[in-house]
Amino acid sequence: MTVALIAWLAPPWARVGAVIVAAMLAWYLATRHGATTSAAVAPASSAAVTDLKELTGGIVAATERECLNNQAELDRTIGLIRNASDTLLASFNNMHAHVQTQHNFALQVASKLGGNLEAGANLQFSEFIQDTSKTLDSFVDSTISTSKIAMGLVESMETIDTQVKAVQNILGEIEAISKQTNLLALNAAIEAARAGEAGRGFAVVADEVRSLSMRTNQFSSEIRHHMDEVHGSIDLAHDAILSVASMDMNFALQSKSRLQTTMARLEEMNLEMGRAIEQIDKLAEQVNLEVDSATQALQFQDITSRLSAQTNRHMEALRGIMVGMKLAVQDTEHRPPAGQKPAQSGDA
Amino acid sequence: MLITEKIDDNTARLSLDGRFDFHSHRDFRSAYDAVLARPEIHQIAIDFGRVDYLDSSALGMLLLLREKAEAGNKKVKLTNLTGSVKQVLEIANFGKLFTIE
Numbered sequence: 001m002t003v004a005l006i007a008w009l010a011p012p013w014a015r016v017g018a019v020i021v022a023a024m025l026a027w028y029l030a031t032r033h034g035a036t037t038s039a040a041v042a043p044a045s046s047a048a049v050t051d052l053k054e055l056t057g058g059i060v061a062a063t064e065r066e067c068l069n070n071q072a073e074l075d076r077t078i079g080l081i082r083n084a085s086d087t088l089l090a091s092f093n094n095m096h097a098h099v100q101t102q103h104n105f106a107l108q109v110a111s112k113l114g115g116n117l118e119a120g121a122n123l124q125f126s127e128f129i130q131d132t133s134k135t136l137d138s139f140v141d142s143t144i145s146t147s148k149i150a151m152g153l154v155e156s157m158e159t160i161d162t163q164v165k166a167v168q169n170i171l172g173e174i175e176a177i178s179k180q181t182n183l184l185a186l187n188a189a190i191e192a193a194r195a196g197e198a199g200r201g202f203a204v205v206a207d208e209v210r211s212l213s214m215r216t217n218q219f220s221s222e223i224r225h226h227m228d229e230v231h232g233s234i235d236l237a238h239d240a241i242l243s244v245a246s247m248d249m250n251f252a253l254q255s256k257s258r259l260q261t262t263m264a265r266l267e268e269m270n271l272e273m274g275r276a277i278e279q280i281d282k283l284a285e286q287v288n289l290e291v292d293s294a295t296q297a298l299q300f301q302d303i304t305s306r307l308s309a310q311t312n313r314h315m316e317a318l319r320g321i322m323v324g325m326k327l328a329v330q331d332t333e334h335r336p337p338a339g340q341k342p343a344q345s346g347d348a
Numbered sequence: 349m350l351i352t353e354k355i356d357d358n359t360a361r362l363s364l365d366g367r368f369d370f371h372s373h374r375d376f377r378s379a380y381d382a383v384l385a386r387p388e389i390h391q392i393a394i395d396f397g398r399v400d401y402l403d404s405s406a407l408g409m410l411l412l413l414r415e416k417a418e419a420g421n422k423k424v425k426l427t428n429l430t431g432s433v434k435q436v437l438e439i440a441n442f443g444k445l446f447t448i449e
Contacts, residue, residue, distance in 0.1 A: 137441075144440055147408030154373055155412070246370035247404035249436045256439055 049332060056329040060322040067315040074308045085301040092291045103284045106277050125266050133259050140252045150245030154238065161234050164227050171224050178216040185210035349399075351379045358390040365398040368406040380413050384420055392417060393449075397428035402436045414445060425449060 188206035192199035349372040350365040360383040368376075383389055394410070410424075417424050425447040429437060442448070 140439055141441075143404050144407045144411065147404040148411040149408075151373060151405055151408040151412055155377065158374070158377070242370050242405075245405040245408060249402060249404055249407070249439070250432075252439045253432065253435055 052332075053329055056325060060326045063322045064319055067319045071312055071315055074311060078305055078308050081301050081304055085298045088298055089295060092294050096288060096291045099284045099287045103280055106280045126263075129259060129263050129266065136252065136255050136259065140249075143247050143249075143252075147245045147247065150241045154241055154245070157234050157237055157241075161231065164230050164234070168224060168227050171220050171227070174220045175217060178213045178220065181213035181216070182210055185213060349375060351375055353379060353383065355389070358388055359393055360386070360389045360391070361393045361395055363395040363397065367401040368396075368399050369401065369403040370405040373405065373409060376409055376413075380416075384416055384422065389422060391423045391425060393425045393427050395428050396426065396433050397430070399433050400431075402433050407436075407440050407442070410442070411445070423447065 185206045188209065189203055192203035192206055195202065349368055352363045352365070354361045354363070362379055362383070364372075364376075366372075380392065383392055392413070394413075410426075414424050426437065426442065427449040429448060437443070437448070
């Protein structure tokens with residue numbers, strides 16, 4: 001009885017053990033007591049049997065209670081494990097779904113930013129760079145063709161300037177002739193005066209010739225004046241064309257190299273993006289593997305269920321033994337003391 | 349810009365030295381006009397070996413020279429291109445219009 005009471009406070013597995021030990025002890029005591037009763041002390045035997053019956057009854061009742069309690073606790077444990085593993089499974093499935101969503105988002109971002117991961121992705125940045133490059137090319141083309149036209153104009157103006165110079169040279173000739181004519185007219189006038197009355201008509205002619213030469217000189221200098229103005233205007237136009245035709249081409253070189261740098265950086269960004277996406281892909285795969293192995297590990301629930309069922313069966317067997325023991329003890333009451341044999345009791 | 353002219357058989361070589369810009373137009377034109385006037389010349393080679401700067405007017409002058417040379421059945425070749433001169437001619441796509449050596 002004391003052993004059973006101590007065992008009551010111990011943990012369940014120890015309790016089962018203690019109960020079994022107590023049962024064995026009781027069994028041993030009962031058989032020994034039976035033997036001594038049959039051999040010598042007949043009057044004391046009925047009291048001993050009553051004691052043994054009480055002890056056995058107590059042990060059997062305690063063991064049965066223990067078995068029932070243990071079975072109930074096992075059932076609760078199984079229930080708890082089942083709930084926990086269901087919750088874990090649901091969490092892992094959610095985790096899997098979230099990782100998948102994250103992966104899809106990463107892919108979307110990559111394709112929107114112009115990553116070259118997928119064929120037919122919208123390459124907005126690259127298109128922009130190409131457009132800019134085309135714009136630069138057409139700007140260079142128009143700059144050069146403007147320069148070409150301007151240089152053509154410059155050549156035409158040079159030709160005009162040459163003509164103006166030719167005209168100015170001719171004007172010099174005309175001026176020289178008119179000066180000469182003037183001189184000749186002056187000489188003629190002097191000769192006419194010396195001739196007296198006879199030369200009067202000639203003096204009038206000489207005077208006319210002189211005034212003609214002077215008018216020629218005046219026209220010539222007017223033409224020279226105009227030609228000088230034409231020359232000045234050509235010089236002005238020359239300077240104006242200079243500002244149109246002469247463009248520093250370094251702007252194009254700089255723009256081109258900036259474009260190339262931007263293009264290279266874009267390429268680099270695409271590569272980095274690709275690497276990041278790849279990494280995310282790998283991580284998602286790993287998470288999937290982890291989730292799979294976790295799900296597999298969660299099958300311990302089945303194993304524990306089976307083990308618990310086995311333990312349950314063991315408990316049932318123990319209860320069976322106890323019932324058998326109770327019956328055996330009851331049997332000893334009805335049998336004659338001489339006919340009792342330890343081997344028979346062992347069968348129960 | 350200094351221009352020196354050298355004739356080899358039917359090729360006239362104009363070697364340019366200095367900045368090739370708007371201010372060179374008279375010298376450049378008189379140099380190529382002289383060469384264009386010679387019927388025995390079939391090819392004009394412009395040597396850029398000593399040119400350190402080109403502006404858009406120089407490109408315009410080269411295009412004008414090309415037009416006039418083609419009208420007289422002559423070819424224009426650009427030689428000794430280096431550094432920024434080469435880059436400018438590349439950006440201007442002159443490789444499609446001229447023979448480049």
